[in-house]
Amino acid sequence: MRGERRQTEMVRSAGTGPHARRWLIVLVVVNIMLLAAVASLLLLQSAPAAAPRTVTPRGDLAADEKATIDLFRNARDSVVFISTSRRVTDFWTRNVYSVPRGSGSGLIWDEAGHVITNYHVIEGASGAQVRLADGRQFNATLVGASPQHDLAVLKIGGVGFNAPGRVPIGTSADLQVGQNIFAIGNPFGLDWTLTKGIVSALDRSLPSENGPDIRHLIQTDAAINPGNSGGPLLDSAGRLIGINTAIYSPSGASAGISFAVPVDTVMRVVPQLIASGPYAQPVLGVESDEELNERLKRLSGINGVFVLGINPGSAAERAGLVPATRSMRGVVPGDVITALNGKPVSRFGDLLARLDDFQVGERVELTVLRNGATHKLSVALESAD
Secondary structure: HHHHHHHHHHHHHHHHHHHHHHHHHHHHHHHHHHHHHHHHHHHHHHHHOOOOOOOOOOOOOOOHHHHHHHHHHHOOEEEEEEEEEEEOOOOOOEEEEEEEEEEEEEEEEOOEEEEEOOOOHHHOOEEEEEOOOOOOOOEEEEEEEEHOOOEEEEEEOOOOOOOOOOOEOOOOOOOOOOEEEEEEEEEOOOOEEEEEEEEEEEEEEEOOOOOOOOOEEEOOOOOOOOOOOOOOEOOOOOOEEEEEEEEEEOOOOOOOEEEEEHHHHHHHHHHHHHHHHHOOOEEEEOOOOOOHHHHHHHHHOOOEEEEEEOOOOOHHHHEEEEEEEEEOEEEEEOOEEEEEEEEOOOOHHHHHHHHHOOOOOOOOEEEEEOOOOEEEEEOOOEEEO
């Protein structure tokens, strides 16, 4: 009996040892995995088979969509991507390097390879590269610039240059608020981007750091961003009506207010730049000062441009304009120009900007106030040079 009891105790001890517990755990884990696999198979068998969604036919594009697509396809090749560079000198080695400066847009003007862009796109640059829509790339040379209009002309290609198609030229004098407009350019370097909007306002003016105010600008709500500058503004017929030039934005990105130089100004300025390089600004040959002019207007109650001086031998002298003079009592006012061709002028900048609507050699009529009497004078405009 004692031997059997001792054998039973040994078997119990062996069955509850560490080795037996490990095998028990393994069996439990295997059973759980088998149950999980069976459950997964059952779920897969009960789940519905995945089927592709049915594609709904779109139908034909709307007429205005087709027109927009055609407009972009017809105009795209005439738009170019402009990247500029500038030279910098290493302070220590005095080596000269060329570094990127910025980018913008432009427009092929003619088959000779002239490209229109904004002056501020190439201002301060030592070089410019022009990339066409077909991938060709050229180093450009500067032909001429007019800072007061924010316009510049570059030249690419050479003998045998195969120019892309050009957009047809429209007019800007007959634009109306509410017309659809389209802008193509390279905003933030995203090349050949199309945006759409309307003409929001006409005959806007912006101050210029390079001369008289930029006038007759077209205001639009199209999304214009940095990089769009120099690109074309088109009407719904695909005609060029302006060159995008500026945006009004506290953040630097599009805020729905942008401006374009009207094509009528482009047509007057660009041919001169191509022919002679600099722009021949039409002037009268009178001198004035904005700050002093404002004081004289407040003191006299007269609204106009006070003629403070006249260039010897100028058109103004030949027309008989009388400048202000100095006396023991102070400044004695001379003529005050109150209108140009019937349009009022109150600032010297207004006068210069209105003169810019004419060509050198054309005659204009000045309305002049002299000693309380109004006079009409005819003046032939001359070049500022």
